[in-house]
Amino acid sequence: MKIKDCFILRNIAGINTIISTDSTSSFDGMITLNDTGVFMWNILKNGATKDDLVNAVISEYDIDTETASADIDAFLDKLASVDVFE
């Protein structure tokens, strides 16, 4: 999975904010992420499988595989629903 190039992420006054900058995504709103979300977003920006993501998260954070996997599923579903992925 890879995030479309039209998305940018930036911290604006403490808020990690994402928008699509053109119409290659139909999403016209904004997304805010916490630090873990940003961590995962940056991995997906370059392209990654779900397993890559799970491995990265359990290495970086003190969390077990099952919880990571469930959280990641929820995160990916949310992103997919707003036309984030190529």
Add this chain to the structure above:
Amino acid sequence: MEATGKTVAQAEKYLIPDTQNADITLTYDSDACKKYIDAHPEVPEQSYIYMTLGKRFGEELLNFNGLVLHSSAVEYENNAYLFSADSGTGKSTHTGLWRQCFSDARIINDDKPALRLEDGKFYVYGTPWSGSTPMNINVRVPLKAICFIERAEKNSIERITDNSEIIQLFLTQTLRRVGNDRAERLFELLDTLIRSIPFYKLHCLPDEDAAKLAYEVMSK
């Protein structure tokens, strides 16, 4: 500007004789224009050109530390106050009430004022693009505060402390689909803006008390 008709008429007070050294050149695609007019015969060609060039201006301004906010900008005591909301909410009504209450208040731009960061401070500018009315003046005024308005049963105003809410409200009233580079500029500007000026939310009736309340709080 090569455009004729409405755009030039609204731009009259901004025209300068030197057209060779423009910082920004605005163009529109005549094929796209023709296609749009054919599909929307109720829209005069001049209106299409006016809107398209206004949008281009907003996009180009991002390369000059500026942006356009969909709002009505009122100037009073050399401070600019921006009232922003979706069309039809009552921005112009509200700033019109400022003029009723404060005789020296002036409308800088009734629809799409420009904001620009210069030497660490934000200024509000009139532009030729002021929506369906020609209410705009060729001035530069320091920005004092920005306020998002909502209709309500009674008047109240509060400072918005949640930056996430400010960002959400702001982004819906400015150009977003401007490409990656310009969007980066937009985000940088918004970051500086949030750190430098206060944002408010006004719940209001279309009456003079609302204008007086807004002034009382925002002018501090």
